[in-house]
Amino acid sequence: MSREEVFEKLTEIFREVFDDETITISDTTVAGDIEGWDSLMHITLIGTVEDEFDMKFAMKDVVGMKNVGEMVQLILEGMDS
């Protein structure tokens, strides 16, 4: 899966989880940019990403994740392994 394809699928996930069809994301998107992205929804988001991409984040990765770009990078690495 290419970086663009991951972005496309991730956008779908964001829209579903936050129940908002207008959401767009980029490498620099952070929690503060999206309405409703609090610590609780973050758990839902992480779980859904793991489920949809069939991969698992390590705890250290979730803790260190700074923005959507880093999430995409981890997804790409996670799917490789």
Add this chain to the structure above:
Amino acid sequence: MRELEYPFHAEWIIKKKKSLKRQILTDRSGSFLEKRIAILGGSTTDEIKNMLELFLLNYGIQASFYESEYNQYYEDGMFDNPKLVEFAPEILYIHTSSRNITEWPQVADSEEIINQKLEAEFQKYVGLWEHLEEKYHCPIIQNNFELPFYRLLGNQDACFSQGKVNFVSRLNLKFYEYAREHQNFYIHDIHYEAASYGLERWSAPFYWHMYKYAMCVPAIPYTAYNVALIIKSLLGKNKKVLALDLDNTLWGGVIGDDGAENIEIGQETSLGQTYSEFQKYLKELKQIGVLLTVVSKNNEDTAKTGFGREDSVLSLEDFTVFMANWEPKDRNLVLSAEELNLLPEAFVFVDDNPAEREIVRQGVPGAAVPEIGEAEQYLQILDKAGYFEVTELSADDQNRSEMYRANAERNRAKAQFADYKEYLLSLEMKGTIRPFEADYMARIAQLSNKSNQFNLTTKRYTQTEIEAIADSGHYITLYGKLEDKFGDNGVVSVIIGEIKEKELHLDLWLMSCRVLKRDMEYAMMDELVEVSKKQGISDIFGYYYPTPKNAMVADFFALQGFQKIREDEKGNTEWKFSIPEKYEQKNNVIKVNERRN
């Protein structure tokens, strides 16, 4: 909503929780039953609350929630957090887990020390439960403990008293003993759920250390579903009837084509064994009061030969209604419901054929129609769906099938009489109508939560409320039992009236549809008038509040001789009955309150 019916897709529900909630609240124009539920957690509970909320909405229950701060279950409950007191919970759910056990046994501990630790852990909970019961008088749902996520002593962790596995098992047994001895206290079995889900995945430490969830997030829908099952059962929303297809549902093969001798049932083949085990499970369901009926596309005579086989586990007597014909199944289901005086939504329809399932789903809204999978999955899917979740076991449950069968016999007897009154007299009915008594409080509360059709106000009461009303002295209360030559129907009717000087205002008048058209309502009226007279009441006020289900009693008070004095735009009506000097008894077919020797 299909997505929230078992078997569900847990991850999908978590992902879509926002839009699911929005959809349910907009789709369902009907009224929800509102309940205040406090979740006292030993770990994070947000997602548990979210999932519980969805499953309850799907049962027609709209909950408002109180959540304790993280791991404040004990302090909140024990020391009366003012917010909790103000919230006034109607149901308490204590969500604790093995992560909350503080005094684990150590390898060097003596038996005596370990026993003390066990007792200390247990007594901490007992103190909390007793305080909550005294303070809130409402049902308490308490998690048991899941197995620990590692075993220091390996296999012997289960058996040595120093083992955590052993400690948890003993603590659980103490919880169960307490639950058996206390009413209004229910165990939520996360131990079984964790095992069923897979303990290793369930207690993945990631979720504890990251979010302080005691279980993995994808398992939360399963645990919340089980809490919802207990709550809907307590609120009288269990299903009552299992309507079963025959071919490829109760046996393998098509009896009309293959003949009774060639269908798969019994011990000869793997598939035959599977169907036998399923039939055995269905027979066991009868013990908890589930009614079994047949809805099959077959010739009736041919269909019945399937139960004539020696190796058939179920026999014809196990079914309260047997519908084998070529009519559409949704129609047959509605007819079965009419025959049993039950609502079609009390039914669970089990059929291997997806097309038949769809017809029933469309034609009988409210009935449960599970995707039951392959023959070897039927039993577990039905079992886990929890349609008949048990919260109390009463003799009434075990006899229910018998009572409905007796009703069918009455119906046959009725056909022999030209005159209806003659038929009623032939039943040799005996009624007991008395103020609420200790033995029947649970049944009275159960009826107030279950009765929908013959129910004038549809007010729901907990057992604690019923007991308080019986004790207060400001109410006239009556329960009615009815037996006849075919059997005892148990408590079937309840009246609660509030005394306001010389007036009596009827808060509740209900009757089980099991005894419709037996004149029991007139016997209740006679007794109500008699008791009211003795209390110096001059006027009785009745109230009818229409719901989608209680149209059958819209004119009930008129039949009893009340005058309508008010009606509002919603159809709510108010009625008045002035007790005459000479009241003429309305019932003359039931012998009421005979002296027993």
